Amino acid sequence: MTSLSPIDASNLQEELDSPFHVTDEHIAFYRENGYIKLKHVLSAGLLAHYREAISRGVAELTAGTAPMEQRTTYGKAFLQVMNLWTKSDVVREFVVGKRLARIAADLMETKGVRLYHDQALYKEAGGGITPWHADQYYWPVSSDKMVTAWVPLQDTPHEMGPLAFCEKSHRFQIGRDLEISEESEITLKEALSTFSMEGSGFELGEVSFHAGWTFHRAGPNSTDRPREVMTMIYMDESMTLATPKNKNQMNDMECWCPGIGIGDVVASPLNPVLYSSQAEATSSNMRA
Numbered sequence: 001m002t003s004l005s006p007i008d009a010s011n012l013q014e015e016l017d018s019p020f021h022v023t024d025e026h027i028a029f030y031r032e033n034g035y036i037k038l039k040h041v042l043s044a045g046l047l048a049h050y051r052e053a054i055s056r057g058v059a060e061l062t063a064g065t066a067p068m069e070q071r072t073t074y075g076k077a078f079l080q081v082m083n084l085w086t087k088s089d090v091v092r093e094f095v096v097g098k099r100l101a102r103i104a105a106d107l108m109e110t111k112g113v114r115l116y117h118d119q120a121l122y123k124e125a126g127g128g129i130t131p132w133h134a135d136q137y138y139w140p141v142s143s144d145k146m147v148t149a150w151v152p153l154q155d156t157p158h159e160m161g162p163l164a165f166c167e168k169s170h171r172f173q174i175g176r177d178l179e180i181s182e183e184s185e186i187t188l189k190e191a192l193s194t195f196s197m198e199g200s201g202f203e204l205g206e207v208s209f210h211a212g213w214t215f216h217r218a219g220p221n222s223t224d225r226p227r228e229v230m231t232m233i234y235m236d237e238s239m240t241l242a243t244p245k246n247k248n249q250m251n252d253m254e255c256w257c258p259g260i261g262i263g264d265v266v267a268s269p270l271n272p273v274l275y276s277s278q279a280e281a282t283s284s285n286m287r288a
């Protein structure tokens, strides 16, 4: 890995933690549409630096994955590695950064956010579609104040399978009981056919944020390069654990919220508060 001089390292930290200006228009767009794409959130230099560590982690942890032709539709969609922040100090710096966490809090109009988990999603060259789905089907939590930051680590044109959103679908009730599968793709394609879709490519530095109940998918990667993406799922800092409604939620509860009782705030060591306006106000008062 390229070693950073101390000045570069402090620049990275500054960029990871300093605020990105979220406007009232951004918040209104997110509230109305259930997602937003923001350009120039992170610099090319910062993304190149963390891409190296994330890609190394993905390569190590997915070695031995079955060949594409032997996988299910879900398995063909991407290589998926969760909570890399617990395995690499470099990836941890990226995941605990305050800039994206604060955008998440601003868009959800909450005081602060915790990490639910991170996940690297690498759609390999020749990788298949990511079927239509809503993430919140998987999450045993008590409110819809959940948002995923989807961070492409390279320019992601349409041919690479960028994330595509069904606008305003976060209020749509049909299909909320479907896990990611061929069935969810077929059922939701039909059910969502009257909605507007946003499926354009992402520039390097552009980041999208989508709500837990917003339906989304991605096309195949028809290029000869992997589509490398890091994601962080943020939840309201006072989110409590709900009784799991399906086997996937049961699994999530055990893996991502260890030791938390039903009805308790999801405050396990895996779910640190990453941004809190209250903590920010206290520390600036102390500086004043």
Ligand SMILES: O=C(O)CCC(=O)C(=O)O
Binding pocket: 077, 078, 121, 123, 130, 135, 148, 150, 163, 216, 217, 218, 229, 231
């Ligand atoms: O990256 C993908 O193809 C799918 C991502 C996704 O579904 C998500 O981040 O919620």
